Amino acid sequence: MGTWSNGLCGCFNNCMLCLTAYFAPCYVVGKNAEAVGESMPAASIAYLLFPPVGIFLAAKTREKIRQQKGIEGSFGGDCLVHLFCPLCALIQDAQEIQPQAQAQSMARE
Template sequence: MAYNPQYAGKYPDGNDPQYPQGQSMQFSPGQVQQYPQGQVPQQPGNQPMVVVMAPQQQDQSPRQFKHALCGCFDNCGVCILTLFCPCYTFGKTAGEVGSSCIGCGLGYLCLPCILGGVIRGKVRAEKGINGSVIGDFCTHCWCPFCAIIQDHNEVVVGAMGESMARE
């Protein structure tokens, strides 16, 4: 039962005989009404009113990457750098999601698909992007440069060139 100042002090011990403690109240769907936050309806008479405030639902729909997989030229500086030194861009991205920048950069030379998939998974987890582990590995195996650039553009803001992406 919600607190109502009108009934304050009526039952100082909190034991309202109409609603004994430990007894649950059942509502049928026709009895439940939703009111905008901050607006509580007034009920005439001395009947107690129960107002149940439901938490507001947040938009929890999965996100997509801000930049398309083939949107390599959204950031020309990163694109050129990745073309000549992909391990540097990969290492910087790994560092942004909490992994070792140098370790991942050097490891990318030996295990590009595996490390690429792992770091892409961390990027997705950090940014709330939908996808799968298999998709992460496949993307880094078949489109490694595009994947490195997409991951980097997702986590690093305003680095190495002006972004030309549409917002």
């Protein structure tokens, strides 16, 4: 089984992402959801307007990232991380899928 490429407290490995998550967490939630094939607007709006649903959707996104990367964990753990340390979890999720997202955007150019 794999591990996360960045730790949960590795927020400052990408300062721009850290600032984006701090000032616009619903945007980061949406981009993370989009990267794993989910609806960006639905995830963003739910995270902003319906926090329990937003946490659930962010945890489902984290679960998909873990499954794609072969990272150990459970959905319950994903929910707890997004409940008690949401910004760190969003950033960790985004850093895990970022190389994949950058490769896709480069392929389009």
